Amino acid sequence: MPRTRTQRCPSCSTDSLKATSNPSILDCRHCHGLWFEDGALNRAIASQHDHIDDYDHELHLGAALRTSDRQCRRCKIPMVHYQLLEHYTAEIDCCPGCDGVWLDKHEVNQVMHSPTLKQALTDLNQKVTWKSWLFQFFTSMPVEYNIRPHRTPWVTRALILLCSLVFVAGMAAPDTNDWIFVNLGLNSDTQSPAQFVFQLLSYQFVHGGLMHLVGNMYFLWIIGDNLEDALGHGAFLALYLFTGVMAALAEILLFDSSQGPLLLVGASGSIAALFGLYLMWFRHASLTFMIIVYQKKLAPHWYFLIWSLINLFGMLTAQGGVAWAAHLGGFGLGLLLGYLLRDYVFRKNPLIAMLNQPEASISR
Ligand SMILES: [Zn+2]
Ligand SMILES: [Zn+2]
Structure with a gap:
């Protein structure tokens, strides 16, 4: 013809x-x-x-x-x-x-971008395996399904290393541990303003116990790599530290000082903010949730909704020892920043933008 x-x-x-x-x-x-x-x-x-x-x-x-x-x-x-x-x-x-x-x-x-898109959808649509079941059954930690980052998450790794080193140093000698809590933890009775500002940063690297450390570092490990990849190393670090500062301020504002001075430690505030960012940009990712022995992949908004309800319940029933206001304050700030930076992140990461379109179907 x-x-x-x-x-x-x-x-x-x-x-x-x-x-x-x-x-x-x-x-x-x-x-x-x-x-x-x-x-x-x-x-x-x-x-x-x-x-x-x-x-x-x-x-x-x-x-x-x-x-x-x-x-x-x-x-x-x-x-x-x-x-x-x-x-x-x-x-x-x-x-x-x-x-x-x-x-x-x-x-x-x-x-x-269809070859990359195809690979990403294959990763996202994997079914839970017996390995992910065993992992969650014995650790109570979720398994994450998300796209593979292209950048090596140096900042995420360095933050985990630093938190772990501070913890190990504290374990080595009780005296050192006391010194770390008094000087690096955020103390509401710290007199010097310069030291208080320093503690707003340093408290994020101090943890009160092994489970506190492991829980925080595990979440930082699974979601930090994707966020660092989407933002770039410098912006990720700046956002991490900034949200940690703001979460501490939220805790101080809502703290009832009649209960004595506040001592705040831990990366939970910044990590809660990372949850908010993650929810806004990685709707297509999944985190597994386990009810006794039944494991299910959940979209981040369902996973973090359950997490927020647990935190809200903790705050309302005022169980001591956990900085509920810092968690929820950090999470709220993360959602807001995630919303404001969405277009910027999608422009920089076409794959993430495409996976956020309704055309992408994710099986959970
Ligand atoms: Zn033709
Ligand atoms: Zn035409």
Whole structure:
């Protein structure tokens, strides 16, 4: 069949298609969609991913859904709607005659990132295994399912190391432990303003007991790496320390000073803030929750809702020893910052933005 070439756009039906610097890719000047001839799309995708071989990569589409109302610009036959990926409901148009592909403007990013998107969805949609069951049964800690970070989480590791070193130093000698609590913990009867400001930072690295330390460090380990990857090392560190300071101030404001001076230690305030950030940016991630022996993957908002209710209950029934106000204050601040920084984080991390679209389907 002889193929006539027209400049007619399959989407907006104006004659606005113009060749780009790559002659196999045409761009519609009217609706800003892109037309890819033959294998041009596969080559364009491969060129964005180092690990994909140009020649053996094919666009792995999901199911053919139905005939499209768009026509191939060359073959003059209706194109076919395909689902981009099995767990991603974005639909793109392909010509059954010439393998040409039409992408609307908003689909270009999704398709160009489709190999990464596919890998991410495979990671996110894993089922719980007997290993995750055993882990949670014996440790009572959740298992996290999220995308793999690209950056090495140096800041997260350094924070964990520092907290652990302070704890080990305190264990080594009772005298040292007392010194650490008095000088590095946040004491409401500290006289010098300079020392008080220092303690607003240093209290975050002191822990009252092994379970306090292990619980906090485990959460920092599982969610810190993704947050550090999304924000960058410096911004992550700044946010971590800042929210720790604010959480301490919340605890001091709500503290009943008739109960004697306040001594606050632990990373819980900052970690509660990280929960808030995580909830706003990683809706597609899962944390496992275990009821006696039944383990279930939960979306972060369900997981942290349960966690907040436990904290609220603790605060209202005023059980001593745990800084409930710092937890909830930190969490609230994390939610607010997560909301304010959402667009910035999504712009910097296209994969996270795509996984937050309704097209991504997560099985839990
Ligand atoms: Zn157009
Ligand atoms: Zn065609």
